[in-house]
Amino acid sequence: MKIWLGVLVAVSSYLLDMSLISANSNDLQSLIDATEEGGVLTLQEGEYKGNFLIQKSMVIIANGHVVITSEQVNEPLFRIEDSQNVSLKGLELISSGTAIKVNRVKNIELSNLVLHKVFSGIEVYDSKNVEINHVSVNGKGHHPSNSGNGIAIFTSTDITVENSHMNGVQDGVYIEGVKNIIVTGNEVVNSRYGNHFMYSENATIVNNRFTKNVTGLMIMMANEIYVESNDISDQDGFNGTGITLYDTKVVEVQNNTIAGNKIGLTIQKTANVRALSNTFQMNQTAVESTNSENSNLLANNVFIGNIVNCRTDEIGLNLKNNYYDDYTGIDIDGDGIGDEPYVALQSFGQWMVRKPVYQYYVESPSVVLLNQLDQQANRGSQTLLVDQSPLTNKNIKQYKEWHLNHWQLSIGIALLVLCLIIWRRSVLT
């Protein structure tokens, strides 16, 4: 009897809670409308439904776990328009369309938001002083071509996107016609492009992680871009590229780890690129340059374990003071710089640039032998892909620690003992 009474009380209390939440849901737009200019609207824990419009200065903040679900797919869940000093904090938004659309707003902060199953996360148009931080955007799990962008910013100025996570969207952060933007501490996975910059100026991209996308960082027709200390790894699909620079001017790419990509850095129709102190590791091709000017410089970079280090169709690529793990020269005077130039030119690499169909043969037995012959034959090359001062004493980390792997050791010994027994029985009997 007591148990039944307990269940009855629990069910009643649950239904009461639901009715309260439902009451709150119907009132959210009214609550927004009722909040005074510059006021703070604190949402109590619960689920809210609808599509909402904000046209005033205000802060919406969650007290506990607040979930807001869109009712009209074709409308953004939140529209924020023609206002200034707006903040949304701590909300979880579920929408199969766009979660937040911002138009002509000055001073807006979107922070600690979780956007679920969205077609598109946040869209910002014609705004100024936009700060987006700690936002998590999860797409619907469709192919990137059928998804919208995680965060998209158009014709705006003074933008910061930081510490956010995007998964399964088209472009993690899409930037078009923006001036002064900082993108820092973000992670983008399983999307088309990690970051996509178009027609933008003065961008700083620092400490981000782009992995398992088609392209980690796509910069097109943009100027004054600074890319530092990012981890751009494992873009290993058919057209996987770590960083693509297309028709771009004045780009500095510094201290990044670019690893495991089909192509680490692609430079196309681009001038004044300075790639300094990056680690290009285990890419199929580390750097490719096409139709670019002679002003692009790669200096003090480390090339380890790449199948092809550099390839280019024209001169377009200056190499200086880089470390190459396949450099075979010596350093008699011990100044840390090899006594003979490093020639990165490979016939096969050049063929791949001209005819992509040659990629089939990458690192095949015949190409490996050809590359060895090339290294001898191309030593005379004085212009194309030559580093006159390759580094020789870069401290390279040893990746395996000396410790016993008991499982593997046991299998190894067991196999050897078995082979020995078989051999003895066969040969000695």
Next chain:
Amino acid sequence: MNSSMFISFEWKQMLRSRWLQLVTILFIFVFVAILMIQQMSLPESNGFTRQTASILNVLLFLLPLFTLTMGSMNVAGDVETGWFALLKTYPMSLNQYIFGKYTALCLSFTFILACALGVAFTFGGIFGGVSLPIQFIGVALALIFIFSAIGILIGSVAKNRLHALALSLVVWALLLLLLSYALMAIGTVIPGHVLQKLTILFLHLNPVEWLRFSYFLLAGQATVLGPTYFDLIQFYESILGKVVFALVTLTWAVMPLLLTKYRLKKRGVEK
């Protein structure tokens, strides 16, 4: 002499052969050295890297060379020394002879592979573990099964052991290097789409290329080949493609053995 006795006899003969013992030492040394050096110098990666390429190339370079030379010289030696003539006096069919030779050769090279893996895992266990994807073992076994059959075929064609050795080296160079160079050279004067079709054709006609392609398919790394081959890869990832894949691989192992029987029959050496 029944089949199992003949296989056992051949297997013992091969393991006693100095040539096979030297080949075993050479293969173990090169395989383990490259595996350990690459694992020490590079971090582990799931993709196709210079590390995986090196190990794959060691298998593609060495296993066909050893199986072709040993298989062909073994059969050619039988005919040259009169051993085959003696075997004809035993109640043993030509099929039993070919199957026995083939099985013994495959077992011998599987033994070499097992030794190499044993040493690799032992060293790897001491130095923190080596990463050797299962696909490598699959490709190595397929190399042994296919090239042992081709080696026996070459042996049936050759006039003597020296001829068999020469033929084996020619076939090895042709399959591993020369056909690829020829295609690459032709590719410089023909349009890309024609080269793509030729490459796909030769991929099926050249067992080395077929097994290299198989590795990419089995390891899920076919994107390495580039977007030009998207349709081909899509096909081989379908159910029908997998059936065709199995059939082509089986054909490469069985067809040389059937041709061997035809050759030996034609030479009038059937019992």
